[in-house]
Amino acid sequence: MITDFQAALPTTPVGLTTLTTTVPKEYVHRSVVTEVFLTGWRQTDADTCTVTAQWPRAHTFYGPAAGFHDPLLFSETLRQTVPLLSHAVFGAPMDHKQIWRDLHVALDPAALRAGLTPADVELSIRCEDVERRAGVLRGMRMEVTATREGQHLGTASTAFSSHSRALYRRLRGAYADAERAMAAAVELPASLQPGLVGRDRPHDVVLSPRAADGRWQLRVNTLHPIIFDHPNDHAPGMLLLEAARQAAQHHLGPEPVLATGLDAAFHRYAELDAPAWVAAETAADGRVRVTVEQHDALVFECAVTTHPATA
Template identity: 40%
Template sequence: MTTAVHWIPEADHIMPGNADIKRLVRKADAFEVLVRDWREVGDNEHVVTVNWPAEHDFYRPEPDAYGALLFTESLRQGLALLSHTAFGIPVAHRLGWERLRSTVAPAALRAGGETRFVDMRITHSEVSRRRMGSTFLTAHVEATRNGRRLGTAEVRYNAHPGAIYDRLRGSYADAVEAFARALPPAPPVAPTLVGRTNGHDVTLAATDRPGLWQLRVVTSNTVLYDHPHDHIPGMVLLEAFSQAAQAVAAPRRVCPMNFDTTFHRYVEFDRPCWIEAEPITRYDVRLSAVQDGGVVASCIVTSAPHMGH
């Protein structure tokens, strides 16, 4: 068992000079980096500590609570970090999610005087390396904040070397070119309908059919797109699913907390993507992202009553 702790100096944010940690967690903007330290505690078992920002317009849209997807972004950064450090996957490999199941305890998201440090205990039950260089991984995450259970997750993801990834992506392999082909975003729905205060953060555009929206790709939103991507990131789809769950519940206000998501294939920038919603119960919604007539991602979102109610 390793006792060394890899520590990043305390601060609200990583400072811009720390290029290594930005590269490891796949963020271009140093002020979006959450990871503070990580250590090995057993075979394929690590603890990654993140520091949630005191203020954040996107992940803390309300003054008294963080959004549940800040937990998802935290584990995304933690998994990227471990893939390159603990498991030796080259930074040049391309990471992608296949399946994500996550649940968050609403009370642990309160943004009062509690510590902003979150400990994520991450156990990898699968690290499967293929002959051509691809790796397939499954991680189980248990997170606590101030000793209180924050959330859990199970993530299946992969890492492909450039030669394999480029072959998979074909004409879309160049991220700069693919990113530049993004369709202009349609007008947003009312921000209050989807739990937002700023139209710049809205990922849905209205259609003439109830329960159907067009995905808005606002590439100038540097939280969701802080560097060019060759496809629409999974975090964007999760945000769209979260906003659609809010819209389905309207005029009731809810907090989307549980996500059971499968990413079926890459979602392209240069063609419309549609978000379809089918209510299951008062707090459960089945959601699909559809492009070119096929489902590219699917999710069941379970919400909790809004904490202010």
């Protein structure tokens, strides 16, 4: 296990105080190096770690809009942190899969403003409720406080399970083969107009036009290079979060909003071979409650807090 990534880097050249690079893509379960946002980690105590990240000024999917960084960059940063700490700090074998249970995010809109340089982000993480079996990580919860160049960015809490290859195959059964699952994916339905969901390209829209019952069909584009960075046997968690964000925007529209708060629960896998249906409603507390159902069962739910996207 590596407890300090920066300390493991080559000697810093004369004239520089630090070297900056991304962490190995294998640690964050990405196949493309350019999609890795994490730049380092350091274990500060038995159950605490610091993780650093850099958000680009431009990105094909998580790009800035209306003068603000995409709030879902923060969720993707957390998603990458889950396997990073599981493998690099807690020693989970590299073929173990981490599966989200829940995710809670609260961001400060002012700290999301895009600047003239990339955003350097630091996560202070406390690991709780660590579960092990025979000494091997089985799951935990991370409590996160985030800053951007010293400014408070937000907080988060997320819990996940960590499954061995054998356990995962038993849990998933016939669905465990990712390439076979993707080959059986339902036909991609038409997309909503991108502007209705805060997007500028149909390729990035994950909702279809509303059906007669007012719900949207989830668009699962297995050829999308960011959402499906590598073969996956189910709809990725980031796709479900993107659906929640787009559903909230369409529900509240037309003025653009930032999804600054997420309270999400992942109840079951969203399979690729059957339609999944997305619904949105305004909750009593003013948030937008988004649900995803498949085969009449609740797969995912998320309460979305929004803020006007006005610079």
